[in-house]
Amino acid sequence: xxxxxxxxxxxxxxxxxxxxxxxxxxxxxxxxxxxxxxxxxxxxxxxxxxxxxxxxxxxxxxxxxxxxxxxxxxxxxxxxxxxxxxxxxxxxxxxxxxxxxxxxxxxxxxxxxxxxxxxxxxxxxxxxxxxxxxxxxxxxxxxxxxxxxxxxxxxxxxxxxxxxxxxxxxxxxxxxxxxxxxxxxxxxxxxxxxxxxxxxxxxxxxxxxxxxxxxxxxxxxxxxxxxxxxxxxxxxxxxxxxxxxxxxxxxxxxxxxxxxxxxxxxxxxxxxxxxxxxxxxxxxxxxxxxx
Amino acid sequence: xxxxxxxxxxxxxxxxxxxxxxxxxxxxxxxxxxxxxxxxxxxxxxxxxxxxxxxxxxxxxxxxxxxxxxxxxxxxxxxxxxxxxxxxxxxxxxxxxxxxxxxxxxxxxxxxxxxxxxxxxxxxxxxxxxxxxxxxxxxxxxxxxxxxxxxxxxxxxxxxxxxxxxxxxxxxxxxxxxxxxxxxxxxxxxxxxxxxxxxxxxxxxxxxxxxxxxxxxxxxxxxxxxxxxxxxxxxxxxxxxxxxxxxxxxxxxxxxxxxxxxxxxxxxxxxxxxxxxxxxxxxxxxxxxxx
Numbered sequence: 001x002x003x004x005x006x007x008x009x010x011x012x013x014x015x016x017x018x019x020x021x022x023x024x025x026x027x028x029x030x031x032x033x034x035x036x037x038x039x040x041x042x043x044x045x046x047x048x049x050x051x052x053x054x055x056x057x058x059x060x061x062x063x064x065x066x067x068x069x070x071x072x073x074x075x076x077x078x079x080x081x082x083x084x085x086x087x088x089x090x091x092x093x094x095x096x097x098x099x100x101x102x103x104x105x106x107x108x109x110x111x112x113x114x115x116x117x118x119x120x121x122x123x124x125x126x127x128x129x130x131x132x133x134x135x136x137x138x139x140x141x142x143x144x145x146x147x148x149x150x151x152x153x154x155x156x157x158x159x160x161x162x163x164x165x166x167x168x169x170x171x172x173x174x175x176x177x178x179x180x181x182x183x184x185x186x187x188x189x190x191x192x193x194x195x196x197x198x199x200x201x202x203x204x205x206x207x208x209x210x211x212x213x214x215x216x217x218x219x220x221x222x223x224x225x226x227x228x229x230x231x232x233x234x235x236x237x238x239x240x241x242x243x244x245x246x247x248x249x250x251x252x253x254x255x256x257x258x259x260x261x262x263x264x265x266x267x268x269x270x271x272x273x274x275x276x277x278x279x280x281x282x283x284x285x286x287x288x289x290x291x
Numbered sequence: 292x293x294x295x296x297x298x299x300x301x302x303x304x305x306x307x308x309x310x311x312x313x314x315x316x317x318x319x320x321x322x323x324x325x326x327x328x329x330x331x332x333x334x335x336x337x338x339x340x341x342x343x344x345x346x347x348x349x350x351x352x353x354x355x356x357x358x359x360x361x362x363x364x365x366x367x368x369x370x371x372x373x374x375x376x377x378x379x380x381x382x383x384x385x386x387x388x389x390x391x392x393x394x395x396x397x398x399x400x401x402x403x404x405x406x407x408x409x410x411x412x413x414x415x416x417x418x419x420x421x422x423x424x425x426x427x428x429x430x431x432x433x434x435x436x437x438x439x440x441x442x443x444x445x446x447x448x449x450x451x452x453x454x455x456x457x458x459x460x461x462x463x464x465x466x467x468x469x470x471x472x473x474x475x476x477x478x479x480x481x482x483x484x485x486x487x488x489x490x491x492x493x494x495x496x497x498x499x500x501x502x503x504x505x506x507x508x509x510x511x512x513x514x515x516x517x518x519x520x521x522x523x524x525x526x527x528x529x530x531x532x533x534x535x536x537x538x539x540x541x542x543x544x545x546x547x548x549x550x551x552x553x554x555x556x557x558x559x560x561x562x563x564x565x566x567x568x569x570x571x572x573x574x575x576x577x578x579x580x581x582x
Contacts, residue, residue: 001390001391002391002392003387003389003390003391004387004389004391004417005388006391007391009417009419013417015394015395016394016398016415016417023411026378026413029413030414030415031414032414035378035413035414037378037413037433044433046378046380046431047380047414048380048381048382048415048429048431049382052418052419054421055418055419055421086328087317087328087337089326089338089339089431090339091339091341091431093343093427094295096294096295097296098294099292099293099295100292100298100303101292101293103295103303103306120314122317122320122321122326122328122337123320123323123325123326123337123339124307124321124339125339125340125341126295126300126303126304127341127343127346127427128300128343128346129346129425130346130425134420134421134424136418136420136427138339138341138382138431140337140380140431142328142337142433
């Protein structure tokens with residue numbers, strides 16, 4: 001009997017998604033950064049995302065930073081669809097020995113991120129784990145996006161340029177806890193240019209770019225020399241590390257001049273091109289079950 | 292430094308809720324069965340709820356039953372607000388040794404419940420736990436309710452009768468895995484009578500009735516002899532056991548005649564009265580951190 005560890009994350013998700021029902025008002029189902037549902041001009045975005053001690057943060061990390069990260073990850077997914085945050089529900093799964101101070105700090109971190117970037121916590125749940133079990137913070141969020149602004153992973157076309165915001169690699173040194181969800185930038189992109197596909201970089205370019213290409217039914221050519229690397233990061237780290245929380249997106253427009261004027265403090269870089277057929281392949285990135 | 296185990300679940304929730312922001316479109320915030328948000332005639336219900344191996348189900352339980360329970364708990368909360376289910380997101384937190392067959396069964400159970408009672412899975416997340424950690428299935432759901440039909444825990448008034456559906460106690464013998472979320476019954480109640488307050492019984496009458504009374508700012512008199520007990524359950528079990536997933540609600544209407552005609556197969560029982568002042572107290576029920 002196969003285990004989920006043997007099957008791996010992508011395999012497990014593919015298997016699960018094969019069994020799900022469909023409904024007319026579900027515009028985007030499983031497999032993208034968020035689900036999108038609705039029948040009108042404004043769609044509802046739905047997303048759930050968890051952080052686990054020992055996996056996404058160290059057990060002795062400051063809980064304000066853990067709270068920021070837990071919420072910012074979901075906001076980053078709203079950004080990736082071209083949308084904005086609405087209401088959030090927080091599930092805390094805690095062993096009884098966790099200190100109340102730790103929980104207080106967690107909420108301070110979450111609220112500080114929401115205050116800065118939008119969104120409000122409207123409920124949630126606490127559940128007890130056996131003593132010694134790692135803490136888990138799961139954030140379920142509802143966002144919104146104008147139907148006309150919705151961007152998925154699957155709209156990329158051969159010939160589109162591939163862009164990333166910011167610099168990649170080395171997030172483990174701190175950025176993975178303190179990053180800025182690219183809501184403002186994504187909103188500008190979907191309102192001012194024709195973005196064909198978009199996602200946020202959470203599992204590393206090596207995992208995420210092939211996902212975008214596959215969902216768009218295209219290949220890609222990656223210009224490795226062009227990859228914007230964080231200070232001190234090697235090329236391999238920029239490709240593999242993950243948790244960059246930058247936007248990866250495609251367009252046939254020349255976006256750079258207007259972008260540089262609008263966001264002088266944050267670069268975008270053209271890192272390659274979508275092509276017909278198989279194209280490059282890259283190995284690496286983060287698999288939740290296999291590493 | 293106090294731990295969450297020492298503070299207890301209600302204390303922790305009260306502490307968390309004190310720190311949350313408010314927003315005009317949040318009609319019902321933390322502390323009720325669901326949050327309710329919106330500005331129009333139809334409100335969005337938001338709910339998240341998790342089941343953990345060793346707490347909410349045994350590790351060797353059939354995963355179809357676990358899936359049914361995980362989803363039915365959330366549907367039961369939509370019912371408690373007078374609403375109906377919409378889209379759901381599933382978070383699976385799994386140790387790598389969990390078998391793929393187990394996950395398949397889990398989704399079969401979830402989809403079987405949704406097919407019967409409404410709702411559709413539109414996404415979710417898988418995350419890895421360290422080897423040996425208990426499996427956790429968290430369900431985040433979006434539902435809907437006509438603003439005119441919304442029922443909270445806080446509308447009870449002195450003089451209202453207190454009702455429950457079905458029979459209480461002994462859920463541990465199987466019902467906690469196979470129960471029917473009372474969506475049909477709740478919909479009939481909110482459309483045909485004046486229900487002043489409602490919730491579902493998840494932590495036991497001993498915990499849940501005082502919560503409803505407190506949120507309504509009233510006391511209660513409980514007629515213990517009238518409590519409808521499941522076959523084989525003692526009075527103490529009917530009060531304490533929890534996981535009944537029946538509706539607890541209040542009204543000044545005499546609901547029984549019309550109910551009995553509409554739902555001959557499911558009884559309702561008047562178990563007491565809301566009163567001004569302190570009234571009865573009951574001890575017991577389930578605390579996620581203290582037991």
